[in-house]
Amino acid sequence: MSEPKWDLTRLGEWKAEEFPLGAVIPEAGNSQYYRTGGWRSERPVRDPKVCTQCLLCWIVCPDAAIRVAEEKIADDTFDYDHCKGCGVCANECPVDAITMVPEGCELTEAEKDA
Amino acid sequence: MPEQKTIAATGNIFVAEAMRQCAPDVMAAYPITPQTTIVEEYAKFVAQGKVHTEYVTVESEHSAMSACVGASAAGARVMTATSSQGLALMWEELHIASGMRLPIVMANANRALSAPINIHCDHSDVMGARDTGWVILFAETAQEAYDNTIVACRVAEDPDVLLPVMTCLDGFITTHSIDRGQTIDDETVKAFVGERKPDYALLDTANPVSHGSFAGLGGPFFEFKRSQRDAIDRSKPVVERVGAEWSKIVGRPFGLIETWGLEDADVAVVVIGSSAGNARHVARQLRAEGGTKAAVVKIRCFRPFPAAELAAALKGMKAVAVLDRAESFGAEGGPLFLETRSALYDLERRVPVVNYIYGLGGADVKLELMRRVYSDLSDIASGAAAAEGLRYLGAR
Amino acid sequence: MQQLTEIRWHARAGQGAVTAAKLVADTALELDQYIQAMPEYGPERMGAPIQAFTRLSAAPIEIHCNIEDPNVVVVLDESLLPIVDVARGLTADGTIIVNTCKTPEEIRRELGIDHGHVATVDASGISLATLKRDIPNTPMIGALAKVTGLFTLEQVADHLRKSFGKKFTAEVVDANVESVTRAYREVAAA
Numbered sequence: 001m002s003e004p005k006w007d008l009t010r011l012g013e014w015k016a017e018e019f020p021l022g023a024v025i026p027e028a029g030n031s032q033y034y035r036t037g038g039w040r041s042e043r044p045v046r047d048p049k050v051c052t053q054c055l056l057c058w059i060v061c062p063d064a065a066i067r068v069a070e071e072k073i074a075d076d077t078f079d080y081d082h083c084k085g086c087g088v089c090a091n092e093c094p095v096d097a098i099t100m101v102p103e104g105c106e107l108t109e110a111e112k113d114a
Numbered sequence: 115m116p117e118q119k120t121i122a123a124t125g126n127i128f129v130a131e132a133m134r135q136c137a138p139d140v141m142a143a144y145p146i147t148p149q150t151t152i153v154e155e156y157a158k159f160v161a162q163g164k165v166h167t168e169y170v171t172v173e174s175e176h177s178a179m180s181a182c183v184g185a186s187a188a189g190a191r192v193m194t195a196t197s198s199q200g201l202a203l204m205w206e207e208l209h210i211a212s213g214m215r216l217p218i219v220m221a222n223a224n225r226a227l228s229a230p231i232n233i234h235c236d237h238s239d240v241m242g243a244r245d246t247g248w249v250i251l252f253a254e255t256a257q258e259a260y261d262n263t264i265v266a267c268r269v270a271e272d273p274d275v276l277l278p279v280m281t282c283l284d285g286f287i288t289t290h291s292i293d294r295g296q297t298i299d300d301e302t303v304k305a306f307v308g309e310r311k312p313d314y315a316l317l318d319t320a321n322p323v324s325h326g327s328f329a330g331l332g333g334p335f336f337e338f339k340r341s342q343r344d345a346i347d348r349s350k351p352v353v354e355r356v357g358a359e360w361s362k363i364v365g366r367p368f369g370l371i372e373t374w375g376l377e378d379a380d381v382a383v384v385v386i387g388s389s390a391g392n393a394r395h396v397a398r399q400l401r402a403e404g405g406t407k408a409a410v411v412k413i414r415c416f417r418p419f420p421a422a423e424l425a426a427a428l429k430g431m432k433a434v435a436v437l438d439r440a441e442s443f444g445a446e447g448g449p450l451f452l453e454t455r456s457a458l459y460d461l462e463r464r465v466p467v468v469n470y471i472y473g474l475g476g477a478d479v480k481l482e483l484m485r486r487v488y489s490d491l492s493d494i495a496s497g498a499a500a501a502e503g504l505r506y507l508g509a510r
Numbered sequence: 511m512q513q514l515t516e517i518r519w520h521a522r523a524g525q526g527a528v529t530a531a532k533l534v535a536d537t538a539l540e541l542d543q544y545i546q547a548m549p550e551y552g553p554e555r556m557g558a559p560i561q562a563f564t565r566l567s568a569a570p571i572e573i574h575c576n577i578e579d580p581n582v583v584v585v586l587d588e589s590l591l592p593i594v595d596v597a598r599g600l601t602a603d604g605t606i607i608v609n610t611c612k613t614p615e616e617i618r619r620e621l622g623i624d625h626g627h628v629a630t631v632d633a634s635g636i637s638l639a640t641l642k643r644d645i646p647n648t649p650m651i652g653a654l655a656k657v658t659g660l661f662t663l664e665q666v667a668d669h670l671r672k673s674f675g676k677k678f679t680a681e682v683v684d685a686n687v688e689s690v691t692r693a694y695r696e697v698a699a700a
Contacts, residue, residue, distance in 0.1 A: 481578075
């Protein structure tokens with residue numbers, strides 16, 4: 001993730017004259033700086049043994065939070081800084097390789113096997 | 115001083131000519147009486163190759179202003195024209211244009227709003243849009259409509275302002291009357307208005323930006339509105355400065371307010387638009403007859419409102435009449451009255467102010483009606499009558 | 511030219527009163543006069559009674575309202591006389607010019623006025639003879655020039671040649687100039 005061109009750390013204290021004219025956002029692709037991972041109540045977990053690498057989850061993810069490396073779903077699958085836990089990936093997975101797990105819970109070995 | 119050409123033409127033709135000389139990149143327009151001949155004449159300029167404007171014909175005024183907003187955000191110089199119901203249909207985009215700080219210039223042919231249906235002059239349309247964040251200029255004559263259009267272009271694009279500007283002229287009375295006036299050569303106008311240099315243009319692909327962003331609860335919406343208020347406040351000296359610069363070139367006056375007979379007047383009339391001449395004409399007659407010594411104060415720039423200038427002009431008057439060509443139903447009086455009385459509130463000595471609603475739906479502003487106003491003012495000044503009540507001038 | 515001349519035109523929509531009001535204003539502009547010309551706009555159709563106004567002055571004109579007390583009234587269609595009070599507000603020494611075959615005396619009786627001047631001219635007849643169509647507006651300008659002395663015949667003809675010359679054939683321009691000339695000569699006043 002690259003660094004933003006403007007320092008947004010004090011955004012909440014900006015005075016009227018500090019904002020760009022007309023509410024223009026003078027930098028494209030800046031949504032990466034906004035971490036939406038904290039919105040999650042359930043997080044997706046992928047079972048690599050079941051996954052067929054169809055990449056459908058990568059296509060449907062509305063937040064581009066599924067990582068792909070060398071045309072395959074990466075081992076470090078989810079970008080939890082930006083995944084909002086919407087569950088679209090789990091819902092769309094044709095082989096049920098993705099499970100939504102309540103935040104704060106770990107899967108038991110039995111659940112992983114199932 | 116550059117050579118000027120004296121011509122006889124309608125106010126709308128003067129406006130179209132001024133727009134051609136400002137050479138906007140985009141015009142998006144929808145016809146509506148009595149504005150139509152502006153965009154019709156402009157379409158001819160485009161067809162004849164006299165301008166290189168992208169002329170966008172749209173299906174409504176809502177679309178016209180939407181297209182203007184898009185084009186202006188893209189970095190273009192944009193102009194359009196409308197009237198009455200058309201301006202009303204643009205309402206939401208008027209706020210968007212000013213909030214996005216887009217320097218669009220729009221002529222408005224002042225016309226009544228339905229119902230009942232009426233195509234003639236009053237200021238209900240523009241007064242309904244007075245809080246939309248646009249700079250608003252008014253013309254008394256076709257000549258002023260020409261001058262205001264060119265001044266508006268510079269004011270809108272001034273880096274201290276960057277707000278849309280509406281230039282208003284009275285429907286039919288100014289838009290369709292053939293009047294004598296002067297136009298100046300294209301080169302002078304071109305040099306005067308210069309080129310638009312946008313800070314954030316959508317078409318600048320090397321520097322991609324987002325326009326039309328969200329600023330919700332807890333976000334900076336409040337601060338954005340504050341910066342918009344600062345911008346329109348800053349526009350006041352800019353209107354004065356640009357107006358003075360234009361005035362020097364063409365040799366015609368340009369002021370936020372324009373006063374007549376102020377020096378020794380006991381009473382004054384405050385008025386907007388084409389009726390200002392009627393007020394001056396009768397005031398002059400009365401002075402010649404040895405009657406009331408009246409002044410006339412014309413508001414040329416309504417937004418930002420020249421409150422301090424107005425207070426300075428009217429200070430010490432024994433009675434003031436404010437003439438409103440629009441209603442503000444349920445309020446203490448018409449919009450100009452509310453502004454004027456508020457402007458006078460901080461004066462040490464109270465100035466009695468009385469309000470007349472006049473000329474709605476094009477009702478003829480007969481000279482005898484103006485006489486009645488001055489006669490009432492004399493009575494108020496002498497203490498024979500009280501400055502009270504909303505008066506419908508000339509209504510049966 | 512006096513300080514301010516106010517002309518009110520009465521016609522039926524389509525008879526060219528607006529064009530005439532503008533032509534008179536343009537002619538005056540060439541003489542460096544200040545001018546104003548405006549129709550009373552409305553949703554009129556062909557044949558509906560309309561009014562138009564022209565103001566001429568040596569000084570700038572600052573009033574913007576209809577003409578209530580005209581110095582001159584021009585009536586392009588005599589069928590309006592029974593239905594429109596064309597003489598309304600006519601100044602004491604004002605002039606009313608009517609397109610008709612009747613004499614000024616007959617028209618004065620019809621109007622029921624005993625002040626001002628009444629002039630008549632068969633502008634429709636002249637128009638039919640010269641332009642082959644009933645467009646009485648241009649001949650009425652010839653009559654107006656003669657009766658009021660606002661313009662000379664040459665000034666009117668020169669302006670017609672200039673403005674019509676841009677749009678029409680020489681034949682049409684000549685016919686218009688002839689119609690103005692005939693009306694200038696044939697108008698009768700009393």
